[in-house]
Every structure is written in C-alpha cells, then in structure tokens.
Amino acid sequence: MHGNLEAMPAISAHLVTKIFGAGPGSITALDSVSIDIQRNEFFTLLGPSGCGKTTLLRLIAGFDHPTSGRIDLEGSDISYLPPFKRPVNTVFQSYALFPHMSVAENIGFGLKMLGKSGAEIDAEVDAMLKLVKMEAMRDRSTAQISGGQQQRVALARALAPKPKVLLLDEPLSALDLKLRKEMQIELKRLQHETGITFVFVTHDQEEALTMSDRIAVMSAGKVLQVGSPRDIYDRPSRRFVADFIGETNFMDVELVSIAKDAGRKASLKLASGKQISASLPEGEMALGRVTAVVRPEHASLTNPKASSVLSGTLKTVVYFGTDTHYHVELTTGGTFTVRMQNARGQAGEFSEGDKVGVDIDAGATQVLRD
Amino acid sequence: MTDTAAPSQQSSTSGADAGVAARKSDVRNRWLLASPALTVIFFAALGPLLIMLVYSFLQKGSYGGIVWSFSLDGWFNVFLKRDIFDDTLGFADGHLSIFWRSLKLSFGTTVFALLLGFPTAYYIATRPANLRPVFLFLITIPFWTNLLIRTFAIMEVIRNEGVVNTLLMSLGVISSPIQMLFTDFAIMLGMVYVYLPLMVLPLYASMERLDFRLVEAGYDLYATRLGVLRRIIVPMVKPGIIAGSILVFVPSLGAYVTPRVLGGGKNMMLGNLIELQFGQGRNWPLGAALSITLLVIVMVALLFYVRNASKSGVKSHG
Numbered sequence: 001m002h003g004n005l006e007a008m009p010a011i012s013a014h015l016v017t018k019i020f021g022a023g024p025g026s027i028t029a030l031d032s033v034s035i036d037i038q039r040n041e042f043f044t045l046l047g048p049s050g051c052g053k054t055t056l057l058r059l060i061a062g063f064d065h066p067t068s069g070r071i072d073l074e075g076s077d078i079s080y081l082p083p084f085k086r087p088v089n090t091v092f093q094s095y096a097l098f099p100h101m102s103v104a105e106n107i108g109f110g111l112k113m114l115g116k117s118g119a120e121i122d123a124e125v126d127a128m129l130k131l132v133k134m135e136a137m138r139d140r141s142t143a144q145i146s147g148g149q150q151q152r153v154a155l156a157r158a159l160a161p162k163p164k165v166l167l168l169d170e171p172l173s174a175l176d177l178k179l180r181k182e183m184q185i186e187l188k189r190l191q192h193e194t195g196i197t198f199v200f201v202t203h204d205q206e207e208a209l210t211m212s213d214r215i216a217v218m219s220a221g222k223v224l225q226v227g228s229p230r231d232i233y234d235r236p237s238r239r240f241v242a243d244f245i246g247e248t249n250f251m252d253v254e255l256v257s258i259a260k261d262a263g264r265k266a267s268l269k270l271a272s273g274k275q276i277s278a279s280l281p282e283g284e285m286a287l288g289r290v291t292a293v294v295r296p297e298h299a300s301l302t303n304p305k306a307s308s309v310l311s312g313t314l315k316t317v318v319y320f321g322t323d324t325h326y327h328v329e330l331t332t333g334g335t336f337t338v339r340m341q342n343a344r345g346q347a348g349e350f351s352e353g354d355k356v357g358v359d360i361d362a363g364a365t366q367v368l369r370d
Numbered sequence: 371m372t373d374t375a376a377p378s379q380q381s382s383t384s385g386a387d388a389g390v391a392a393r394k395s396d397v398r399n400r401w402l403l404a405s406p407a408l409t410v411i412f413f414a415a416l417g418p419l420l421i422m423l424v425y426s427f428l429q430k431g432s433y434g435g436i437v438w439s440f441s442l443d444g445w446f447n448v449f450l451k452r453d454i455f456d457d458t459l460g461f462a463d464g465h466l467s468i469f470w471r472s473l474k475l476s477f478g479t480t481v482f483a484l485l486l487g488f489p490t491a492y493y494i495a496t497r498p499a500n501l502r503p504v505f506l507f508l509i510t511i512p513f514w515t516n517l518l519i520r521t522f523a524i525m526e527v528i529r530n531e532g533v534v535n536t537l538l539m540s541l542g543v544i545s546s547p548i549q550m551l552f553t554d555f556a557i558m559l560g561m562v563y564v565y566l567p568l569m570v571l572p573l574y575a576s577m578e579r580l581d582f583r584l585v586e587a588g589y590d591l592y593a594t595r596l597g598v599l600r601r602i603i604v605p606m607v608k609p610g611i612i613a614g615s616i617l618v619f620v621p622s623l624g625a626y627v628t629p630r631v632l633g634g635g636k637n638m639m640l641g642n643l644i645e646l647q648f649g650q651g652r653n654w655p656l657g658a659a660l661s662i663t664l665l666v667i668v669m670v671a672l673l674f675y676v677r678n679a680s681k682s683g684v685k686s687h688g
Binding site: 061062063082083084088089090092094096097098099100109110113114157158161 | 583584586587591592593601
C-alpha cells in the first residue's frame with residue numbers, strides 16, 4: 001500500500017498458476033501468468049475457449065484461488081480473499097439474475113448486502129436504471145424482460161456497488177448480432193461514464209479490437225502478447241496471435257541483418273532472393289530462418305514487373321463489396337492473399353489466371369518470435 | 371335427437387345432427403377412458419373415507435363394530451366426556467392433550483428433519499455428478515428394513531442398559547443412566563430417524579436444479595455465506611422445503627409404530643388413540659370420528675403452511 005497510489009495498477013497478477021485436480025489427471029489452466037491492468041482501463045482477455053481467460057477472471061473475482069503466485073488489487077494482496085470481501089463485481093455470461101427478485105431488487109442486492117439504508121439503495125437503483133436506460137422496468141420480474149434487457153440489469157447490478165474493477169465474462173455472447181453491436185457501444189459508454197476498470201473476457205477478436213484499450217491474447221494458459229488493439233493487430237509477436245486475429249500471410253524468410261539503431265529495422269531475404277525491411281518483436285532475435293507476416297490489406301497487386309518483391313499467378317478473385325480478395329499462387333511456392341479496396345468503376349483490373357506482381361507496403365512486414 | 375341414436379340408418383342425417391352425435395360419443399369415450407382412474411379413486415380413497423364418515427355417526431356395538439342407528443356419541447366423545455360418577459360434562463382433556471402432543475411432536479420432528487436434511491441434501495447436491503447416486507442409494511437403504519425392526523434398534527441404543535447409557539457411564543460422564551426410552555424425546559428421535567429420507571429426497575431434487583452460478587453471483591455481490599443461504603438458496607429451494615416438510619409432518623401426525631414402541635404406551639399419539647378405539651376400546655364410532663378429525667387437522671395444517679409459504683415466496687425482498 002506504499003508508493004504512488006495513482007500509479008498503482010488496478011489489478012496486478014504475479015506469476016499466477018492455477019492447476020485443477022492433482023496427479024496425472026490435473027489440468028494447468030494458468031501457467032505463470034503476469035499481467036498489470038491499469039486503472040480506468042478497458043482491458044480484454046482474448047483467446048479461444050480453454051485458454052484460461054475465464055479462469056483468470058474467476059481468480060480475480062475470488063471464486064477460485066491461485067495454486068501459486070499472487071493477485072493484487074491496487075497494491076494489496078487479494079489472492080485468498082473470499083469474493084464478498086473484494087470490491088470487484090462480475091457480469092456473468094448467463095447473467096445469473098436472481099429469479100425470485102424484481103429488477104430493482106436484483107440491482108439493489110449488492111448495496112443491501114453492504115448494509116446500505118433503504119433510501120440510499122432506492123436512490124442508487126434509480127440512478128443505475130437510468131444509466132442502463134431501464135427506468136420503465138423497475139418492478140418487472142426478471143422473467144418478464146428480454147435477453148438484452150436482462151443483460152442491462154446484470155450490468156446495473158454489478159455496477160451499483162461501485163466496484164473498483166468490473167469483470168465481464170463473455171457477456172455479449174448470448175445476444176444476436178445487432179444487439180451485440182449496440183451493447184458494445186453501450187459498454188464503452190458505461191466504462192467512460194463510471195470510470196471503473198473493466199476486465200472483459202471474449203473469444204471474439206473483432207469485439208476485442210473495437211472495444212479495448214488494451215488486449216491480452218491468451219493461449220493454453222499463457223499470456224502471449226499484451227498491447228493496444230493496433231499493436232496486437234499490426235505488430236503480432238507470435239504465430240498464434242497473428243493467426244488468431246484477422247487474416248495473415250505467413251512467409252518463411254531469412255533474417256539477414258538487424259540495424260543497430262533504436263528502430264532495430266531488420267532486413268529479410270525472401271525465397272525469391274529479394275530483400276525487404278521488417279519490424280522485429282521485442283527482445284533478442286538471432287539471425288537465420290524466421291517467419292514473417294504481412295496483413296492482406298498491406299499489400300497490393302501490380303502488373304508483373306521486375307521490382308515486385310513477390311510474383312505469381314492470380315488463382316481466385318473473391319468480391320466482398322467493400323473490397324476484393326485476391327489469392328496469388330507464388331512462383332516460389334505457397335499462396336499469398338491480397339485485399340484491395342474497391343473503388344467505383346475499377347472492377348476487372350485483374351482476373352483469374354493473370355500473371356501478377358505483389359508489392360508490400362513499407363513497414364508492413366513483421367517478424368514473429370516463433 | 372331420436373335420429374342420432376341410429377345415425378347409420380339415416381343417410382340423410384343433417385350436418386348438425388352428425389355433430390351432436392360425434393360430441394356425444396366423444397363425451398362417452400372420455401368417461402370410458404377416465405373410468406379406471408375414477409374406480410381407483412373411489413375404492414381406494416373416497417370409499418374408505420365415506421365408510422369412516424358414516425361409522426362416526428352410528429352407535430357403538432357392545433363388543434366392537436357398530437349398530438346401525440344414528441348417534442352423535444362418537445363425535446361427542448372426541449371433545450367432551452361425561453363424568454362417570456356425577457354425570458357432569460367436561461372437556462375430554464385426555465384426547466385434547468394427545469392431539470396437542472401429536473401436533474407438537476410432529477412439528478418438532480419436521481423441524482429437526484429439516485435441520486438435518488437440509489445440509490445433507492446440500493452436501494449430496496454439491497458432490498460430483500457421478501457420486502450423487504451413491505449417496506442417494508445410501509439414503510434409501512434404511513427403507514429396505516422393516517420399520518418395526520429399525521424402531522427396536524433405536525430402543526436398543528437409547529434404553530437404560532443400551533449403548534449410549536453404557537458408554538457414558540463407562541466414561542464416567544454420568545453416574546446413573548439417563549431415562550431416554552419411553553419419553554417424548556424417544557418418540558421424536560424415532561420419527562426423525564424414520565422420516566428423514568422423506569425430507570432429504572425432495573430437498574435434493576430441488577437443490578440439484580439450483581443454479582450454482584446464482585450462489586456465486588450472491589457471493590460476488592457481498593453476501594456472506596449466511597446471506598447467500600438465507601436470500602438465495604432457501605428461496606430457490608422452497609418447493610423442496612415445502613414438499614419435504616409435508617412428507618414428514620403428515621405421517622408423523624398419524625404415526626403408530628414409533629410412539630407405540632418408543633413411547634411405551636404412556637406417551638400416546640393420535641395413531642395409538644385411534645387404534646385403541648378399534649381394539650381394546652371397542653368404540654368404532656369414536657375411532658372413526660378421531661380419524662376424520664386427524665384428517666381435518668392435517669388438511670388445515672397443510673392449507674395454512676402452503677398458503678404461508680407461497681405468500682413469503684412472492685414477498686418483497688427490497
């Protein structure tokens with residue numbers, strides 16, 4: 001509890017490991033995870049099912065306790081505190097609204113358990129109903145409202161006690177697409193208005209990219225990369241991250257040189273023998289065989305020319321409305337996807353079977369750690 | 371309506387008449403289909419009750435049985451008695467105290483069965499799914515043994531020279547045996563033991579359906595363990611509590627074997643009193659009237675309980 005409280009992260013996990021069961025049948029759900037989640041941040045844990053993101057959330061909530069390591073809330077150890085002693089609230093995937101209580105009773109439950117007076121609870125419940133735009137539903141039973149409305153009640157219920165951290169366990173997964181888009185915006189607004197740290201769990205990469213201040217990509221119990229949506233998308237450091245988020249072209253290349261200056265630009269030799277420059281992930285990299293990635297929208301098709309870094313035959317052209325995807329079979333083997341925006345009346349410039357060249361935008365090539 | 375009786379001969383039967391005929395045979399079919407159930411209900415439930423009701427309004431025979439002439443003596447004797455010396459009327463306080471004891475012991479049995487059954491059912495419901503049938507199996511094992519034998523077993527445990535007293539005396543905790551057998555305590559102990567599974571099973575059934583994410587939500591919203599129990603688990607498993615309580619209370623009120631064996635004849639309950647009238651008492655009309663009274667008590671108690679329980683279920687928690 002010493003030091004500058006403002007600079008203290010809201011949640012700080014140090015080498016947290018969680019093992020379920022014992023002996024040969026045990027499952028390591030989290031493997032030495034360390035993460036700092038800053039105050040007032042919209043932080044997302046992103047990963048496929050079984051990656052440990054929900055386990056981490058449950059450890060922060062207090063429903064489970066770490067096998068080893070510790071979790072701090074604003075600098076004090078909460079690893080073994082029961083959930084009812086943590087200023088942390090959860091929005092459950094299934095909402096988990098109390099069916100024997102009205103909407104207002106659900107929202108007021110936490111405040112009531114904290115020993116607040118009836119008048120205080122009423123005032124806070126009204127404020128929360130207003131915040132989630134559910135004023136008219138105050139005395140409804142939870143069975144009488146729609147899924148989207150239940151979602152709002154679950155949010156209001158978790159926000160009413162003014163927690164330091166709000167945990168959201170895939171809260172939008174049960175909603176249909178239109179409602180989900182609405183709630184994404186709504187969640188951002190709520191986070192902004194309340195100033196509460198949100199920790200959001202999802203397997204939906206698009207949801208993560210559009211909503212988060214920072215994202216932690218998880219796989220098999222480990223955190224692979226933490227960064228802003230732009231970092232994660234443009235500068236993936238691992239094969240899994242590059243593959244899981246968006247579409248990517250993977251290229252086997254040779255790392256031939258690394259600039260000594262702060263920019264640490266690297267020079268790559270492609271299979272064709274051409275050299276391009278690329279960005280390196282953080283940490284030491286050895287020269288030799290590496291994998292590099294290029295997003296399809298960071299490359300463009302040209303007519304065959306000597307200066308093109310890649311060349312090949314256009315195999316398929318898929319029209320998507322706003323853009324068109326071109327799958328090119330490279331002369332050096334493998335395929336490369338290029339995505340180009342469609343301008344009016346520009347259609348039919350390239351067609352299947354054409355010999356084409358591929359240009360890669362400057363600074364668009366990223367070297368992976370693995 | 372006459373032509374509907376033989377519709378096949380009247381090829382020109384109007385549409386309306388055909389409809390009436392179809393409806394009539396439909397009604398007939400429905401009664402036919404319901405008849406097995408109705409037969410069972412009449413012979414197994416309503417019939418015996420009617421016999422009891424009729425007997426309670428007849429004169430008693432000198433050597434048991436009844437004499438077929440109308441009399442209110444049976445009902446009179448339920449609540450009142452005539453002094454054998456001076457013929458003055460008084461309340462049948464013997465009967466009333468037995469009614470009162472029966473209600474008291476049955477209520478106590480229900481409360482203790484609930485206190486013991488609730489944690490048991492909760493424990494079973496929170497075990498891994500593959501272990502639960504094992505526990506349920508263990509709960510039902512006592513049912514395989516005759517009630518009388520189980521009751522005598524309890525007698526063996528609590529009598530003055532029984533297991534408990536011997537053990538306590540050899541440990542020097544007590545110097546003379548505690549009288550447990552032939553007390554209200556013994557009756558209640560016996561009934562809790564016998565009827566506990568009837569409490570555990572319905573409680574388990576409703577706890578198994580309990581969404582434990584709601585329990586987590588309760589903890590998350592600052593409810594302590596006691597708070598979660600009181601405000602989330604109990605309201606959610608209320609149907610099981612009601613069903614279990616009814617299943618324990620009703621047979622306790624009419625219990626016969628347990629009070630007979632463990633009460634030693636001096637601590638009678640309603641079941642024993644009724645048996646007495648049909649046996650040594652040779653007063654069938656009184657026995658019948660007492661049985662009907664027991665039935666009414668049970669029904670009133672149930673109505674009261676169910677109404678109260680459902681009221682508190684929708685009661686505002688805010």
